[in-house]
Amino acid sequence: MTNASNNGSAEPIIHVEGLRKSFGSHEVLKNIDFKVMPGEVVTIIGASGSGKSTLLRCINLLETPDSGHVWFHGQDLAAEHVDVNALREKIGMVFQSFNLFNNLNVLDNCTLAPITLKKMGKAEAEAEAKRNLEAVGLLDFASAPSTSLSGGQKQRVAIARALCMKPDLMLFDEPTSALDPEIVGEVLNVMRDLAAQGMTMVVVTHEMDFAKNVSDKVVFMDQGVIAEQGSPSKLFTSPEHPRTREFLSRYL
Ligand code: ADP
Numbered sequence: 530m531t532n533a534s535n536n537g538s539a540e541p542i543i544h545v546e547g548l549r550k551s552f553g554s555h556e557v558l559k560n561i562d563f564k565v566m567p568g569e570v571v572t573i574i575g576a577s578g579s580g581k582s583t584l585l586r587c588i589n590l591l592e593t594p595d596s597g598h599v600w601f602h603g604q605d606l607a608a609e610h611v612d613v614n615a616l617r618e619k620i621g622m623v624f625q626s627f628n629l630f631n632n633l634n635v636l637d638n639c640t641l642a643p644i645t646l647k648k649m650g651k652a653e654a655e656a657e658a659k660r661n662l663e664a665v666g667l668l669d670f671a672s673a674p675s676t677s678l679s680g681g682q683k684q685r686v687a688i689a690r691a692l693c694m695k696p697d698l699m700l701f702d703e704p705t706s707a708l709d710p711e712i713v714g715e716v717l718n719v720m721r722d723l724a725a726q727g728m729t730m731v732v733v734t735h736e737m738d739f740a741k742n743v744s745d746k747v748v749f750m751d752q753g754v755i756a757e758q759g760s761p762s763k764l765f766t767s768p769e770h771p772r773t774r775e776f777l778s779r780y781l
């Protein structure tokens with residue numbers, strides 16, 4: 530657990546206010562407000578279809594909000610002059626389905642974006658990639674084809690790859706949901722280390738132990754609204770909203 534949430538004077542890394550998003554006539558996000566402070570780990574829990582992925586996708590501009598604001602470091606992402614690509618480079622995203630480049634080996638997966646988008650030199654990009662592969666325990670696999678890895682290893686490479694862009698914020702969308710139960714822990718351990726090093730993280734997950742033990746704040750989404758948010762101790766021991774209680778009872 531970090532103590533970033535005690536840092537009352539700092540500017541939020543992400544500030545979402547009045548966010549709405551519809552697909553056709555289906556309003557998927559209904560007036561979402563929340564903040565993520567530097568160094569904070571925020572987990573988002575809630576039933577399938579409640580809007581968790583759409584919220585993450587609005588934060589890194591994979592979706593355009595219909596109304597409301599998302600500020601990243603105080604900069605309104607909807608403002609016309611904003612350099613979307615430059616901002617997106619500062620936000621790492623890890624998906625359920627890994628999305629590695631299958632035609633590239635592990636090291637090249639990690640260096641591609643820094644070299645092509647950030648114009649980093651090859652030697653520097655490789656040194657950074659090796660540092661991050663070591664941090665996720667996969668330095669020995671640097672020259673392995675990415676297709677030869679297990680699911681847990683692929684997800685750890687996906688995390689290392691995102692870190693190679695030196696993001697200020699990491700978004701995780703159900704990073705362990707596609708994994709066999711016995712290898713979920715190796716990915717959660719990497720995420721726990723990252724949190725302990727002070728990385729700011731927003732994590733959509735069904736891993737309630739992770740939410741309880743690693744996050745500073747838990748957000749419960751229900752049918753497009755944040756029904757309840759608060760510290761893990763509050764939310765897990767005395768949830769106020771009946772929908773939160775009902776949802777959590779499924780995990781007992
Ligand atoms: P969650 O991640 O909580 O499961 P999502 O954000 O993926 O929820 O989806 C919320 C709702 O929005 C669901 O009903 C889903 O079918 C719908 N939805 C998500 N993306 C799209 C899209 N691109 N087009 C139409 N409907 C979508």
Ligand code: MG
Pocket residue numbers: 581582583702703
């Ligand atoms: Mg989802």
